[in-house]
Amino acid sequence: MDLTLxxxxxxxxxxxxxxxxxxxxxxxxxxxxxxxxxxxxxxxSLIEGFxxxxxxxxxxxxxxxxxxxxxxxxxxxxxxxxxxxxxxxxIEPIQKVMINGHVAYFVLIVVTYVISLFFWPxxxxxxxxxxxxxxxxxxxxxxxxxxxxxxxxxxGMALSSDYIMQVAPGLSAKAAGIETAAMIDKAxxxxxxxxxxxILLVYFVNRKHIRSKLDPQIEKEIEGxxxxxxxxxxxxxxxxxxxxxxxxxxxxxxxxxxxxIFMISTKLNSGRMSGFEGGDGAAxxxxxxxxLLLLSTIAFGKxxxxxxxxxxxxxxxxxxxxxxxxxxxxxxxxxxxxxxxxGSILSLAEGEKxxxxxxxxxxxxxxxxxxxxLAAFSILLVGIIxxxxxxGFSGLPxxxxxxxxxxxxxxxxxxxxxxxxxxxxxxxxxTIVAWSSLIAIAGFCNIPxxxxxxxxxxxxxxxxxxxxxxxxxxx
Numbered sequence: 213m214d215l216t217l218x219x220x221x222x223x224x225x226x227x228x229x230x231x232x233x234x235x236x237x238x239x240x241x242x243x244x245x246x247x248x249x250x251x252x253x254x255x256x257s258l259i260e261g262f263x264x265x266x267x268x269x270x271x272x273x274x275x276x277x278x279x280x281x282x283x284x285x286x287x288x289x290x291x292x293x294x295x296x297x298x299x300x301x302x303i304e305p306i307q308k309v310m311i312n313g314h315v316a317y318f319v320l321i322v323v324t325y326v327i328s329l330f331f332w333p334x335x336x337x338x339x340x341x342x343x344x345x346x347x348x349x350x351x352x353x354x355x356x357x358x359x360x361x362x363x364x365x366x367x368g369m370a371l372s373s374d375y376i377m378q379v380a381p382g383l384s385a386k387a388a389g390i391e392t393a394a395m396i397d398k399a400x401x402x403x404x405x406x407x408x409x410x411i412l413l414v415y416f417v418n419r420k421h422i423r424s425k426l427d428p429q430i431e432k433e434i435e436g437x438x439x440x441x442x443x444x445x446x447x448x449x450x451x452x453x454x455x456x457x458x459x460x461x462x463x464x465x466x467x468x469x470x471x472x473i474f475m476i477s478t479k480l481n482s483g484r485m486s487g488f489e490g491g492d493g494a495a496x497x498x499x500x501x502x503x504l505l506l507l508s509t510i511a512f513g514k515x516x517x518x519x520x521x522x523x524x525x526x527x528x529x530x531x532x533x534x535x536x537x538x539x540x541x542x543x544x545x546x547x548x549x550x551x552x553x554x555g556s557i558l559s560l561a562e563g564e565k566x567x568x569x570x571x572x573x574x575x576x577x578x579x580x581x582x583x584x585x586l587a588a589f590s591i592l593l594v595g596i597i598x599x600x601x602x603x604g605f606s607g608l609p610x611x612x613x614x615x616x617x618x619x620x621x622x623x624x625x626x627x628x629x630x631x632x633x634x635x636x637x638x639x640x641x642x643t644i645v646a647w648s649s650l651i652a653i654a655g656f657c658n659i660p661x662x663x664x665x666x667x668x669x670x671x672x673x674x675x676x677x678x679x680x681x682x683x684x685x686x687x
Contacts (some may be wrong), residue, residue, distance in 0.1 A: 215575055218254035222549060222568035226251065229545070229610070233598045239606060240538050243545035250548065251558055253642075254566065260559070261663055268544030268557045275386050275553075276543060278495070279379045280536060283332070284528035285501040286377060290331050291524045292508040293460060294656060299339050301461035303327075306344065313352030313422035317361055320348050322574060324365040329376045330468050330497075333366030333642065334649050335531065340366075341656035349430060352423040359657040359664055360414050363650055368672065369407030371604060371636050373400040376472070376497055379536075380637060384629040387543065387612025389552050395626035398687055402634050405682055406675035413671040419601030456511040464504055540603050546609035550616070570617045584623040584684060591615060591628045592680045594634020603646070604641030611636055627687040631680050637677055644669050 225246030232239045248269045252261030275599040306323055310316035323344060327336045340362060348358045374380035379390060381399050385392040423430065475496070505521065513520040547553035549569030554560070591611060598607025611632025619625035642649035646661045654661035 215571060216254070218250050218566070219568050219571055221245070221253055222250050223572045225545070226549075226610070227570070229542075230594065230597055233607065234600055238538070239539050240568070243542045246543045247541075247548055247557075250568065251578055255558060263546075263559060264557050265544075267559065268548055269540055271553055271556050272540045272547055275547070276383070276536070276540065279382055280532045282377050282498045282501075282586065283379065283532040283535065285498045285505065286331055287335055287530075287531045288521075288524035288528035288598060289464075289501045289505045289508070290335055291527055292505050292512065292520070293464060295520070296460055296508055297454070297457040298460035298464065298508070299373060300343060301457050302465055303339070303343055306349040310344075310347050310351040310353075311355075312424075313348070314419070315414060316348035316351040316353040317422070320344055320353070320358060320361045321365040322329070324362050325370045325407075325676045326365035328370035329374075332377065333362075333371055334652065336366065337362065337383075337649070337652050337656060341653065345657055352430065354418070354421050354423070355657050356659050356663060357418045357421065358665065359653050359659050360418075360667055361411070362561045362653050363643050363668060364407060364410050364414065364672070367604075367649060367653075368410065368638050369403050371638040371641045372406065375400050375405035375636075380416050380605065380608060380633055381630075382538070382544070383608040384612040384615070385626075387546055387550070387609040388625045389550055389614040390616070390626055390629070391488065394419065395630050397685070398626055398630040399633055401686065402679040404673070405679040406634055406638060409675035409678045410488050410668075410671035413674065414667070417671075425672040429558075429592045456508075460504075460508050463507075466501055467504060468497075501580070501621055536605065538603070538646070538682060539609070542606050543609040546613045549613055560642055569613050572617075574617070584620065586627060587618045587623055588631055588684055591618065591632040592635045595632040596639045599636045599639025599641070600645060604639075606635040607636040607640065608633060623684070624687065627683055629685055634679055638672055643673050 225242060228242050229239045229246070233243055244265060248261045248265045251264030251268075252258055255261065255264070283349075290299065293302075303323060309319050320340075324333070324336070324340055327340065345355065345362075347357050348540060351353050363537060367385045371380065373396075378396065381392050381396045384399075385395055388395075505524065509521040509524065544557070546569070548557050551565045551566065551570070554567065555562075555565040558566070591614060594614060595607060595611045598610055612629050614666035615625045615628035615632055621629055639645060640648055642653070644650075644665055646665050651661050652662055654664050
């Protein structure tokens, strides 16, 4: 397709969105305006422009609603476990394993990673910080290093792969026009490489600061955390539910473990990408979460269970829309740049559909060196820039769309999409920008958020560079 004025307008708005993200401002306004103007110019009708701006958001909402549901049900389940006190019981035994600061560091990472895979890091942070951080500090781990461990394992490593809930890879894959199963394993491997490099660097740089349990500085740090610990104790649910609390403290982790084993076994047995790595995987884990939500709500509420479960699901939807709501208009704009969705957005009949972003990249490729290294590190840079707005997900539609446009015979779109996902989420998900969910970790740990940013920056950046370089070798 020959480039038209609407193509150039789409490119201009894409650059405006990237610059807006770089200045840490919201991008919903330019994406909505861009969708309207590009559609208006392309169709040559003001009415079609109004229609397209609505259709773009509707198409994005339809494509992404499964993501909203999985977030809703997992957050609702976590709230119902909190009613029973089972959330605390699940991790209380882990406190006994923290025999010294060195062990506490790695235990904190493993537990944060596992919980964040299933429940997402943001809702899990209060639980982890309230129960595990004081235990880790008592074992000799500096509270600043504890906060870094939580951020790297949860907001970084777990969220960047999102292997269980599959929200991030689902967004990236939709924008790239590929199946989620094509990239989810690559995203997992790259997240582990990035996290492994960052976590080990943090440990070796700070290991000399890990203290013995007799260090008087520990008591000062514990005093700073005491308000959090006290409030957590006061929030204990009804004590007469201790039996159900114990039951669900065992049942929920066991159920999630069985789900994970089953999903992995289906892939190993089939020898190929299985349906449980794509939308069916999210549906499976979501269905298990709903059944556990039903059982835990009945155990807590009995005759009032009907009201309780409605409240929990409502809270889950509120959390989901707060976290993901702004992504819909952003995704709508970048879906407009893909031929897979532009027809529905522009209400076009069957036939040739515009691919604004792909056409622009294709037209410029003859002026650019055809190099997979340039493509990979360019996608990483774009991901990092888009993550500067403090949202781990708003940049995924852009990096996914660019992954499709920049892919060549030497590097697959799934690889580029995974690299872009790493840059976006490790930056904006809450590891190296102070205006992200990193604030919650700093608040719960009673440490300056800018200190966390400064300490995390070099390990995270080196981890991202290492994973991008290895992606070119491995994939």
